[in-house]
Amino acid sequence: MSSLWIVVIGVVVIYAAYTLYARRIDRTVIASDPNKSTPARMYMDGADFMPTSRFVLYGYHFKSIAAAGPIVGVITAANLWGWLPSILWLMIGVSFIGWASDYSAIMMAVRNDGNSLSAIAHRLISPRTRRILFVFIFFYLLLIAGAFVGIMAAILASRPDVPFGILVLAIMGLFGGYAIYRMRMSIIGVTILTVGLTIAAMALGPLGATFETGKAPNWSTAPIAGAVNSFNTSINAGPLWTTVDPTNADPRIPAPGADGKRPTTPAYNAASGEINILPSFLLASLLLLIFSYIGANTAIWRFAQPVNYIGFWITAIVILVSAVGAVLAPFTNASVAAFKVDAFKGFAPTIAGGALQPLWPMLFVTIACGAISGWHALFGSVGTARQLEYETDALPVGGGAMFSENTLGLLSLTAVAIAGGAGAGAFAAGVGNLINVASFGAIGVPFGTALGFGAFVVIVLTVVQLVFRVMRVTLGEWLGDRWVGFKNQHVASVTGMVLSMALVLSGTWVYLWQLFGASNQLLAALSLLLVTVWLRSVGKNPAYAGIPMVFMYVTTMAATVVTAYNLFVTIATRPGQALISVLGAWAMVAVSILLLVAAALIAWDAWQAWNRYRTAPPEEARVPTAA
Amino acid sequence: MNEQVRGQRSSGLRAALREFAYGMTGYEFARHAIETRAALENLFMVVVVGDMIGVPVIPPYYSLRLLPLVTPDIVRWKRRVLRERDFTDLHDHHLHGV
Numbered sequence: 001m002s003s004l005w006i007v008v009i010g011v012v013v014i015y016a017a018y019t020l021y022a023r024r025i026d027r028t029v030i031a032s033d034p035n036k037s038t039p040a041r042m043y044m045d046g047a048d049f050m051p052t053s054r055f056v057l058y059g060y061h062f063k064s065i066a067a068a069g070p071i072v073g074v075i076t077a078a079n080l081w082g083w084l085p086s087i088l089w090l091m092i093g094v095s096f097i098g099w100a101s102d103y104s105a106i107m108m109a110v111r112n113d114g115n116s117l118s119a120i121a122h123r124l125i126s127p128r129t130r131r132i133l134f135v136f137i138f139f140y141l142l143l144i145a146g147a148f149v150g151i152m153a154a155i156l157a158s159r160p161d162v163p164f165g166i167l168v169l170a171i172m173g174l175f176g177g178y179a180i181y182r183m184r185m186s187i188i189g190v191t192i193l194t195v196g197l198t199i200a201a202m203a204l205g206p207l208g209a210t211f212e213t214g215k216a217p218n219w220s221t222a223p224i225a226g227a228v229n230s231f232n233t234s235i236n237a238g239p240l241w242t243t244v245d246p247t248n249a250d251p252r253i254p255a256p257g258a259d260g261k262r263p264t265t266p267a268y269n270a271a272s273g274e275i276n277i278l279p280s281f282l283l284a285s286l287l288l289l290i291f292s293y294i295g296a297n298t299a300i301w302r303f304a305q306p307v308n309y310i311g312f313w314i315t316a317i318v319i320l321v322s323a324v325g326a327v328l329a330p331f332t333n334a335s336v337a338a339f340k341v342d343a344f345k346g347f348a349p350t351i352a353g354g355a356l357q358p359l360w361p362m363l364f365v366t367i368a369c370g371a372i373s374g375w376h377a378l379f380g381s382v383g384t385a386r387q388l389e390y391e392t393d394a395l396p397v398g399g400g401a402m403f404s405e406n407t408l409g410l411l412s413l414t415a416v417a418i419a420g421g422a423g424a425g426a427f428a429a430g431v432g433n434l435i436n437v438a439s440f441g442a443i444g445v446p447f448g449t450a451l452g453f454g455a456f457v458v459i460v461l462t463v464v465q466l467v468f469r470v471m472r473v474t475l476g477e478w479l480g481d482r483w484v485g486f487k488n489q490h491v492a493s494v495t496g497m498v499l500s501m502a503l504v505l506s507g508t509w510v511y512l513w514q515l516f517g518a519s520n521q522l523l524a525a526l527s528l529l530l531v532t533v534w535l536r537s538v539g540k541n542p543a544y545a546g547i548p549m550v551f552m553y554v555t556t557m558a559a560t561v562v563t564a565y566n567l568f569v570t571i572a573t574r575p576g577q578a579l580i581s582v583l584g585a586w587a588m589v590a591v592s593i594l595l596l597v598a599a600a601l602i603a604w605d606a607w608q609a610w611n612r613y614r615t616a617p618p619e620e621a622r623v624p625t626a627a
Numbered sequence: 628m629n630e631q632v633r634g635q636r637s638s639g640l641r642a643a644l645r646e647f648a649y650g651m652t653g654y655e656f657a658r659h660a661i662e663t664r665a666a667l668e669n670l671f672m673v674v675v676v677g678d679m680i681g682v683p684v685i686p687p688y689y690s691l692r693l694l695p696l697v698t699p700d701i702v703r704w705k706r707r708v709l710r711e712r713d714f715t716d717l718h719d720h721h722l723h724g725v
Contacts, residue, residue, distance in 0.1 A: 043706060044703075045665070045703045045706065045707050046661065046665065046703070047661050047662050047664075047665035047707070048662075048665075048707070050661075053646050053650075055642075055643045055644075055646035055647045055650065056646045056647070056649055056650035056654055057650060058647060058650060059646070059647040059648060059649065059650025059651035059652075059654070060650040060651065060654045060655065061650075062650075062651065063650070063651040063652075063655070116713055116715045116716045117715065118713050118714070118715060119711065119713055119716075130713070134714070180656055181656075181660070187652065187653050187656065191652065300659070301656075301659055305655065305656070305659065309652075309655070309656075312651070316651075378715060379715070381715075382715050382716050473714070474714065477714040
């Protein structure tokens, strides 16, 4: 297997799924009609409702959904089950479920006056569904924040070449917002300047370091990375406490050496299998929170939006350069293009400590966003749906953008598979190899790998600051009426950050990620459930949404139970664990149970709604009306 | 296929690519600027003709002087301010990129 085959498989499957299946559903079930008025045309107000070209919307929607999710999930899954199950789920998931979720949520909003998912849930299912959705969204955000801060802090603490790029990203974010909105500078000029300087800083970080094959980089010869490394060494007197990851997916656990054994590092004790929580890890986490605090509490145009914009460009450049490398590699350097990760590691890989990682259901929550994501449906219904000029634009915009996001997951899989090993390190090494090929050897593999690490952190960090922003808003909306303090943005931000940090410092990263994946996929199942009930209510065949919904519902609920069991067996009741880790494990078990109960309540309400609509005559599809 | 058809297809593709690039880059900033302006206009309308939605905040004399200027926007403004909004609706620009 080589990288070229991934490209071929991706192109063929996506083309077939789009033309043979998605278009058919659009024509026969939804029956999109270009002559029907969309909310954008009926309620045009020049701001929220505005008819927009489908090409502009496609770019906008794609930019809004292409983030770190497809990267992190794939590199974790390839490590646990191999590349074959990962690519199968990516392709099958996006072909039958992913596009259907995004597209249907948009069309449902279009046919319901441009209302949001929660408003439609309130009308179609029950008022309780709307409230439960709040709880869901908050815990979804909490888990994603914990998982992302955890993985980034681990990289920042172990890679002294990365922090400089992050510092410059923050400065460029502040400058970019001011330059565009206040100085009214050309967006092209600002883009070139801010993205160019951020990439330059990412390259300056590792500049001067000595890289030798098979050895850890020597940072002392690099002016910037050397200084950061010296500082980290000076504060790392010893571990604050220890934790464990039975799956070995934590980024702090080094890949096995030539002898097949994992080496002991400052952050990892090979003899006991414990991960050391070092002061540098704690410091990196705090710095990330400060960055996110600025993003969450300043006006969105001042920091969060331009930082996200710069991050998007870095994502796009990494995709483009790596894709070129993936296509060229089989012809110019076949050994680079060959896959080094096992194709299949078994249906239930053996995990230390009695943890369970069965392929079903865990693969389907570990790879979340590249195959299907609930978040897309949530914002697609309030953003994109109100700007569609014609109903027939919904498929190329919603479905097309989801298929495009899937390519990001495929690229991530290619990078990990050609590098061998696991985790963010393997992704960075794979990107390094592809950059080396795409630049015809001008950029060395170690330097490319360093850029891969920097790009990974930038991509993830730009997402995290927005996550904290949404989290404070959600907390204010959800609990603000019970205690007015949560309406204060600083109190809400700090509360969200403290809870996330508790998960980062006490939890086990892989469980945190899988719980996030489960909440994300449950959100997708909820959106498909709404679509199913809506189609039933208007007398249409809901099978294309209903069957994937049942699969995702059962799968994600099972995955939540398995994760809770894993936490219970491997940490909560394991002798000799640090108290903080045990408390963290119990907290995550509680979150699992909460998600499970919330999902069960929504399913029960939906079942009652389904029966209501099954016996009632089909209601007319709601046609937008003028005010 | 004659030259004219080929030329039309080529320019159509160029326009599509240009719009796609705009959608990925400048559109987000443009939308945010439009929403900010719309919020200020809402405020202005509330001050001028707020009594139409039950907020009498300005003496009718000034409202009447300004009425000819704001009349074309009244229907759109009423729809915008009276529409029910939930959390995801109010903060949709926060959700992008997550």
